[in-house]
Amino acid sequence: MSDTSFVRLEMLPGREPPANKTGVMRWLQENLFSSWLNSVLTILSAGLIIYSLNFLLSWAISPTWNATSLANCREILHDIGRNGHFTGACWGVIRERWIQILFGFYPSELYWRPILTLMLLFVALSRILFADKVPHQLIWLTAVYPFLMPWLLWGGSIWVPVSVATGLTAGFYTYVLVSRNSSSFAALLATIAVALFWVIWAGGQFADALSSLVLIELEPVASRKFGGMMLSVTIGVVAIGFSLPIGIVLALGRQSNLLIVKALCTGFIEFIRGVPLITLLFVASTLLNIFMPPGTEFDIIMRVIIMVTLFASAYMAETIRGGLAALPRGQYEGADSLGLTYWQSRRLIIMPQALKISIPGIVSTFINLFKDTTLVSVIGLLDPLGLSTAIRADADWNGIVWELYGFIALLFFIACFSMSRYSMYLERRLQTGLK
Amino acid sequence: MTTSMSAPQKPFRLSMLIYDTRYRSKTIQIAALIGFFCGLGWLIDNTVTNLSVLGKEPSFRFLTEEAGYKINQKLIEYTAQDTHLRAAFVGLLNTLLVAVLGCFTATVIGVVVGVLRLSKNWLIARLMTIYIEGFRNVPLLLWIVFIMAILVETLPAPSAFRGDSPAASMILGDSVAISNRGIYVPEALFSRSLGDISLFEGTSLQFEVSLDLVAILAVLGLSIWAAKWLGTRADRIQETTGKRPTTWYIQIPLIAAPILSLLFTLGFHLGLPELKGFNFSGGTHIRNSLLALWLALSLYTGAFIAEIVRAGIMAIDHGQTEAAAALGLRPKRIMSLVIMPQALRVIIPPLISNYLNIIKNSSLAIAVGYLDLTGTLIGITLNQTGRELETLLLGMMVYLTISLGISFAMNWYNKHVKLVER
Numbered sequence: 001m002s003d004t005s006f007v008r009l010e011m012l013p014g015r016e017p018p019a020n021k022t023g024v025m026r027w028l029q030e031n032l033f034s035s036w037l038n039s040v041l042t043i044l045s046a047g048l049i050i051y052s053l054n055f056l057l058s059w060a061i062s063p064t065w066n067a068t069s070l071a072n073c074r075e076i077l078h079d080i081g082r083n084g085h086f087t088g089a090c091w092g093v094i095r096e097r098w099i100q101i102l103f104g105f106y107p108s109e110l111y112w113r114p115i116l117t118l119m120l121l122f123v124a125l126s127r128i129l130f131a132d133k134v135p136h137q138l139i140w141l142t143a144v145y146p147f148l149m150p151w152l153l154w155g156g157s158i159w160v161p162v163s164v165a166t167g168l169t170a171g172f173y174t175y176v177l178v179s180r181n182s183s184s185f186a187a188l189l190a191t192i193a194v195a196l197f198w199v200i201w202a203g204g205q206f207a208d209a210l211s212s213l214v215l216i217e218l219e220p221v222a223s224r225k226f227g228g229m230m231l232s233v234t235i236g237v238v239a240i241g242f243s244l245p246i247g248i249v250l251a252l253g254r255q256s257n258l259l260i261v262k263a264l265c266t267g268f269i270e271f272i273r274g275v276p277l278i279t280l281l282f283v284a285s286t287l288l289n290i291f292m293p294p295g296t297e298f299d300i301i302m303r304v305i306i307m308v309t310l311f312a313s314a315y316m317a318e319t320i321r322g323g324l325a326a327l328p329r330g331q332y333e334g335a336d337s338l339g340l341t342y343w344q345s346r347r348l349i350i351m352p353q354a355l356k357i358s359i360p361g362i363v364s365t366f367i368n369l370f371k372d373t374t375l376v377s378v379i380g381l382l383d384p385l386g387l388s389t390a391i392r393a394d395a396d397w398n399g400i401v402w403e404l405y406g407f408i409a410l411l412f413f414i415a416c417f418s419m420s421r422y423s424m425y426l427e428r429r430l431q432t433g434l435k
Numbered sequence: 436m437t438t439s440m441s442a443p444q445k446p447f448r449l450s451m452l453i454y455d456t457r458y459r460s461k462t463i464q465i466a467a468l469i470g471f472f473c474g475l476g477w478l479i480d481n482t483v484t485n486l487s488v489l490g491k492e493p494s495f496r497f498l499t500e501e502a503g504y505k506i507n508q509k510l511i512e513y514t515a516q517d518t519h520l521r522a523a524f525v526g527l528l529n530t531l532l533v534a535v536l537g538c539f540t541a542t543v544i545g546v547v548v549g550v551l552r553l554s555k556n557w558l559i560a561r562l563m564t565i566y567i568e569g570f571r572n573v574p575l576l577l578w579i580v581f582i583m584a585i586l587v588e589t590l591p592a593p594s595a596f597r598g599d600s601p602a603a604s605m606i607l608g609d610s611v612a613i614s615n616r617g618i619y620v621p622e623a624l625f626s627r628s629l630g631d632i633s634l635f636e637g638t639s640l641q642f643e644v645s646l647d648l649v650a651i652l653a654v655l656g657l658s659i660w661a662a663k664w665l666g667t668r669a670d671r672i673q674e675t676t677g678k679r680p681t682t683w684y685i686q687i688p689l690i691a692a693p694i695l696s697l698l699f700t701l702g703f704h705l706g707l708p709e710l711k712g713f714n715f716s717g718g719t720h721i722r723n724s725l726l727a728l729w730l731a732l733s734l735y736t737g738a739f740i741a742e743i744v745r746a747g748i749m750a751i752d753h754g755q756t757e758a759a760a761a762l763g764l765r766p767k768r769i770m771s772l773v774i775m776p777q778a779l780r781v782i783i784p785p786l787i788s789n790y791l792n793i794i795k796n797s798s799l800a801i802a803v804g805y806l807d808l809t810g811t812l813i814g815i816t817l818n819q820t821g822r823e824l825e826t827l828l829l830g831m832m833v834y835l836t837i838s839l840g841i842s843f844a845m846n847w848y849n850k851h852v853k854l855v856e857r
Contacts, residue, residue, distance in 0.1 A: 030555075031555065031556065031557035032556060032557055032558060038554075038555065041556055041559050042556055042558050048562075258460050258463060260464040260468050264467065264471055275831045276796070277795075278813075279809065279831050279834065282827055287824060287827060289485075291485075292485075293484075294485055367571075374576045374577060378576075399588055401585060401589075405584065408577060409581070413572045416572035417568065417572045
């Protein structure tokens with residue numbers, strides 16, 4: 001019997017794929033030159049990138065760091081043979097004014113205070129932002145920070161924030177004690193009574209008494225000295241801190257089946273969302289004092305913070321309402337079937353999930369809020385943009401555009417971009433895999 | 436005798452207002468209402484007291500007083516002798532002008548960039564990402580003043596256009612001049628004009644409507660309607676007989692002929708800007724303030740719209756693309772016939788809120804001196820008359836009306852195109 005088997009008995013060794021189907025070549029072909037249209041686009045945009053990078057670099061590399069005025073810059077550039085409009089950046093303005101763009105007119109010997117405040121802010125936030133990576137004890141700093149921050153920035157006696165904190169603690173314990181023996185509604189009333197008592201009468205006396213005993217105070221700094229990035233960050237951080245809880249309450253109010261509560265919340269949200277922030281800032285600068293009891297003199301930064309907070313709260317409420325609406329009906333029903341009260345179910349079941357869903361929206365509200373702080377320049381506060389107008393009006397730097405605005409834009413970009421990256425990280429970390 | 440199975444009725448006690456769920460919601464609501472009115476009353480009381488101390492009784496009489504300031508970029512006739520109300524009206528029209536322009540260009544930019552960001556071309560997609568992140572993470576106000584500064588500092592002055600060998604020259608066949616005072620474009624002129632008709636004659640809101648424009652719009656509308664009708668008729672014939680009559684050779688003249696003959700009858704010609712003395716004259720002058728605001732609003736909002744468009748397209752299941760491809764559709768038609776119509780349903784609601792943002796953000800005009808509603812009513816009028824309460828109230832109400840009106844209309848439209856879910 002002859003062997004007619006034509007079946008191959010041994011394996012052939014694997015061969016390399018063709019050169020244009022691997023590595024760099026394949027990537028280039030798939031991503032840049034997949035069709036003639038794509039090739040044209042690639043070449044055009046590569047040309048654009050090379051052209052603008054070339055232009056930008058030759059402009060940015062310019063020995064004008066020590067210049068004292070725009071004319072001086074032009075001379076320096078002229079001496080090295082660079083003439084014309086876009087031959088070189090004039091970095092002198094940044095060297096001379098960067099500290100002002102950061103701190104405004106804050107007394108220079110006290111710069112450590114805003115810097116310390118900012119660093120403490122990161123430490124205080126770290127417990128919330130990176131809960132799994134930092135020690136638990138830091139939560140105390142987070143709790144103390146809201147009282148520490150205004151004291152560090154504005155200065156004055158330490159007993160004022162301590163008195164506010166004491167009042168809040170007293171209110172909290174009143175609530176806990178009364179609600180243990182009575183209903184939560186009665187506890188709420190008792191808490192309000194304690195708070196009013198503290199605000200109107202006891203708080204000031206308490207602070208005064210302690211001040212006369214031991215005086216611990218920092219040199220006070222007036223609000224009009226605040227400026228630059230520091231002002232933007234202050235307004236932004238305070239407004240962000242307050243707008244989240246107010247937004248949650250407003251969102252719950254808008255979802256509630258209590259008709260009047262719902263109407264009030266909806267009316268507030270729609271009103272705020274329907275008008276531009278700038279009109280609200282005008283209210284802050286011209287009207288808010290008229291709304292207050294005669295003789296009240298509100299600090300301008302305080303007024304701005306109030307209006308910005310109200311503004312951000314309305315947007316925050318809508319973002320959170322989106323999260324609440326996205327929760328499956330079953331979650332609400334499940335909470336009800338466990339016999340939880342309204343606040344228990346919101347706190348333990350609904351809010352954590354709703355907030356998780358709305359993280360991207362919340363962070364983008366934060367980013368918008370931070371960007372909107374630049375609007376205070378319109379009512380005359382010296383935030384980075386307000387300062388840039390002042391710097392451009394200076395005879396030395398009249399006509400400067402790119403360097404100054406570029407620097408400010410870079411500062412904002414870094415802040416906003418890192419916020420948005422953090423939100424992506426948080427989303428991934430909280431991803432439970434269940435949709 | 437039947438016995439009632441329900442629990443015996445307890446007598447009403449005051450504590451039941453808090454503990455009994457039947458009454459509690461009412462208690463809370465009434466408490467909220469009382470709290471609200473107390474707060475409101477407190478504010479109003481403070482305001483009345485403060486205003487009477489200042490000697491300023493609330494009154495809107497200032498609206499009919501002479502404004503005394505000039506508005507240089509305006510859509511309707513206005514002089515410094517007109518009233519504050521008319522100044523506010525001019526401002527409102529300026530707001531609407533920049534909002535409409537901004538919405539249009541932002542949508543175009545947004546759709547193009549959003550689609551390009553999904554491009555398979557790595558380089559293009561990265562470039563679009565840089566554009567989007569760059570604009571989204573920097574404040575709009577910064578963009579507005581930045582673009583304004585660029586326009587003023589880097590463009591040639593009108594004097595640069597003068598002389599035998601000028602440093603700058605007009606573009607598009609000497610019809611458009613780009614200078615640091617703004618852009619001068621040709622204006623439409625009619626030598627046999629039909630004239631204007633005045634609306635609201637004799638009041639502060641009086642404005643002229645050009646009959647030429649009305650006639651042009653009417654003729655254009657009618658001819659487009661006729662061409663469309665022809666197209667639908669062709670569709671009908673195609674459905675019944677299977678043969679589609681060729682219509683383009685009727686449709687094109689149907690649209691072009693009436694409008695061209697109307698323009699000829701009206702004596703249409705362009706008024707070109709010309710350099711005279713220190714500045715350009717003739718043509719339409721688009722000021723830097725309007726340009727900066729318009730450009731910044733479009734580029735900034737365009738970045739947001741691009742993300743919305745991208746999210747909308749990505750929300751469509753990939754199976755839709757595959758199914759369409761299985762039917763033999765080409766990629767372009769898949770996009771326009773299958774993906775886009777579905778994506779639009781996701782895109783429209785956030786798009787509405789971005790349009791509203793443009794309207795609200797146009798109030799930043801005050802930073803570059805473009806006199807919109809905020810610039811006139813809440814800016815100069817407030818400063819001149821000292822009527823903070825009235826001007827702010829009026830300004831806010833106008834913005835609120837516009838916002839609510841648009842969102843109402845758009846939601847109504849959205850409801851009509853929404854997917855009907857079962």
